[in-house]
Amino acid sequence: MKAAMRTGTDQPAKGDRGTMMTGEQYLDSLRDGRRVALDGVLLPDVTADPGLGNAARWVATGYDRIRSGYPDGVNPIYQIPRTVEDLRARLDLVQESDVTVALTSAVLALLTAAPRLAMANPAYRERILHYFEDCRRRDVRFAEVITDAKGDRSLPPGKQDDPDLYLRVVDRDADGIVINGAKFHITMGPLVHELVVMPTKRMKPGEEQYAVACAVPVNSPGVTQIATSPHPRGSDGRSHPVSGRHTDPDSIVIFDHVHVPYERVFLDGEVEESAVVAHSLGLWERINGVADMARLGDLLVGMAQLVAEANGVDRIPHIKDKIAEMVIYATLVRAGLEASIAGATHTEDGMIAPNELYANAAKYHAAAHYPVMVRNLHDIAGGAVATAPSMADYDNPQLRPYIDKYLRTMPGVDGYYRMRLFHLIRDVTADALGGRELVSWLQSGGGLFAQRTVTRKHYDIEAAKDLARRAGGLLDGAEPASYPDGHG
Ligand SMILES: Cc1cc2nc3c(=O)[nH]c(=O)nc-3n(C[C@H](O)[C@H](O)[C@H](O)COP(=O)(O)OP(=O)(O)OC[C@H]3O[C@@H](n4cnc5c(N)ncnc54)[C@H](O)[C@@H]3O)c2cc1C
Structure with missing residues (x-):
């Protein structure tokens, strides 16, 4: 603490x-x-x-x-x-x-x-x-x-x-x-x-x-x-x-x-x-959501990497690409969290409130792409996410040897470990809790529509228009803006 x-x-x-x-x-x-x-x-x-x-x-x-x-x-x-x-x-x-x-x-x-x-x-x-x-x-x-x-x-x-x-x-x-x-x-x-x-x-x-x-x-x-x-x-x-x-x-x-x-x-x-109270709540609700999703993003990456290693596919290029995509997701959600803290402002009463633009944009990004990250994880992990035997199966001495023999993959990855890894992935992303999470991240904090609306409201669209006008030399007498051509 x-x-x-x-x-x-x-x-x-x-x-x-x-x-x-x-x-x-x-x-x-x-x-x-x-x-x-x-x-x-x-x-x-x-x-x-x-x-x-x-x-x-x-x-x-x-x-x-x-x-x-x-x-x-x-x-x-x-x-x-x-x-x-x-x-x-x-x-x-x-x-x-x-x-x-x-x-x-x-x-x-x-x-x-x-x-x-x-x-x-x-x-x-x-x-x-x-x-x-x-x-x-x-x-x-x-x-x-x-x-x-x-x-x-x-x-x-x-x-x-x-x-x-x-x-x-x-x-x-x-x-x-x-x-x-x-x-x-x-x-x-x-x-x-x-x-x-x-x-x-x-x-x-x-x-x-x-x-x-x-x-x-x-x-x-x-x-x-x-x-x-x-x-x-x-x-x-x-x-x-x-x-x-x-x-x-x-x-x-x-x-x-x-x-x-x-x-x-x-x-x-x-x-x-x-609308004042719900609007204020929306902000706190979304920043809490971003904080949780930053952690959840790391959990998704962790599960993907562990199961890739346990399955022996962690060096295969398309698997590495998918995990890299998940790493970028988790990092951007955390960056949104950091930006909304760094850009926080004070209310009239002196209380500090997270930055609305970054909190809403980050929550939108986290929620909108969460199903794709879960798809990546399931793609990497394979069908045992849905069909791995239960702990009760493992308790049964007649079944345990089969689970030990057929769920193991290599030295250091025994059947018991791999079964439990699949239980974790199934529980968090593919079962009753996983289903609630899928709907919850989409709808909580008023849904994607609410986050899009608030992001758009706080984004400085006039500045963006001005940049476009100046880049095109559309403002009489104004110095043309430099084109953002910093790429190599
Ligand atoms: C797991 C979970 C936990 C939640 N926790 C809470 C909580 O603690 N407290 C709380 O108050 N709420 C909570 N919510 C509710 C959440 O904020 C709502 O689900 C969300 O605001 C959508 O409302 P709805 O479910 O009634 O769906 P709907 O309002 O039916 O929306 C479904 C779709 O229809 C669209 N839509 C609806 N009406 C219109 C319209 N007039 N014009 C255009 N588009 C429209 C929406 O944008 C959305 O895309 C939770 C939701 C979930 C799933």
């Missing part, structure tokens, strides 16, 4: 530090009456389910690990990044932690959006700051709750045949609002404490009921989650070296007349500001 996270300027005053949860306290905190269904069954205790339980225990391990490095009791995930070093330390922490650390972006996005929301209603900023402090004291974790059911995609919220297809305010009283709707694909929804709800897109005049951002405890009356999880079912977890240990569940979160007190409401009808 990087020491820089401890040097921030935002440590709360002594006596106001709250308490960092232990892993065991975190697991206990999930037994709070939340309504979560998995595979058709409402779970009395999410930690007792084999798949969700493994995921929860992984998060618990992270609580203990972070706690042991920060004896003063303040969780570094709550440190507001003010400098480039803070930002880098945060992204390092994201890369080495479970996904709930990255999901703290939900509150960072609220903080980033606070100055703009205050222009609509100064109370929103106060409520966000108060909410942030309260969560820091309780050391809780968040889900980012944005993507609506959306119904017919060609119609706006108010024109859907069921008005709840976008989450909306259906009632209010002196204490708060009442919301109805469903949010889809909510990562870690079943295993966090707070649902940070925000509009999925900019709302227009007439759509005020849909312009709502708020925070809802997971166990609130009226909240039900239908979860999915890519953990292995009915087969030996040992044959799934990653997903057999833990996976990230997602869920559809249904809000059925949920009452939200005003102190937890951060946007309530101001359509002009409706």
Whole structure:
């Protein structure tokens, strides 16, 4: 863990530090009456389910690990990044932690959006700051709750045949609002404490009921989650070296007349500001994605090189070419990450935010080319990615000798090693977890379309036009630009 996270300027005053949860306290905190269904069954205790339980225990391990490095009791995930070093330390922490650390972006996005929301209603900023402090004291974790059911995609919220297809305010009283709707694909929804709800897109005049951002405890009356999880079912977890240990569940979160007190409401009808929170979140979401994909790129390269060596093809030119392509991919994603850190800028409140142009371009590049990198890996590895025997087969003394004999390739590469290498590649790229990853990297952070749009918005297209005009001598009186002809 990087020491820089401890040097921030935002440590709360002594006596106001709250308490960092232990892993065991975190697991206990999930037994709070939340309504979560998995595979058709409402779970009395999410930690007792084999798949969700493994995921929860992984998060618990992270609580203990972070706690042991920060004896003063303040969780570094709550440190507001003010400098480039803070930002880098945060992204390092994201890369080495479970996904709930990255999901703290939900509150960072609220903080980033606070100055703009205050222009609509100064109370929103106060409520966000108060909410942030309260969560820091309780050391809780968040889900980012944005993507609506959306119904017919060609119609706006108010024109859907069921008005709840976008989450909306259906009632209010002196204490708060009442919301109805469903949010889809909510990562870690079943295993966090707070649902940070925000509009999925900019709302227009007439759509005020849909312009709502708020925070809802997971166990609130009226909240039900239908979860999915890519953990292995009915087969030996040992044959799934990653997903057999833990996976990230997602869920559809249904809000059925949920009452939200005003102190937890951060946007309530101001359509002009409706896109501000999601936009801020998009940035944090994408930079976290780039950080993860930089690491994933290296993992893909590592698996490709190992399997090429194990198969005896690592010196063959077309295999070397494919691995070189993967190396370039991993390096460019990391370069995008570095550029978005180096080009970070400050918000009005002094918080530092990654550079939007580089973060979005890098996320787009990483997501758009990920399937090609997986194709390269499968091409190099061969069909045993799909058909390698399981660990249970290997346990059987009648089968083991055959596996030892026919999966080995050369001295130093025995059948057991090669079988396990194929298990890893299958698990991460070709099975339930691998399938989720393929869809997830494409769609997360709003999908390729969102990243293309934001990249285009921040790119200096006028400068590019000017360069083209000057290179062609199209500007009267202006010095012609030199043509970029530095190539040999
Ligand atoms: C594994 C996973 C985890 C996720 N985690 C979260 C999370 O934690 N929180 C969260 O809020 N969301 C999460 N998402 C949701 C993700 O942001 C969405 O999947 C993404 O924004 C696309 O929305 P959609 O799935 O509803 O697809 P759709 O909106 O149906 O989009 C499908 C395609 O149709 C296009 N399209 C749709 N409507 C229009 C239109 N009107 N005009 C032009 N093109 C259109 C889209 O550009 C896209 O190409 C997650 C998704 C996945 C797969």
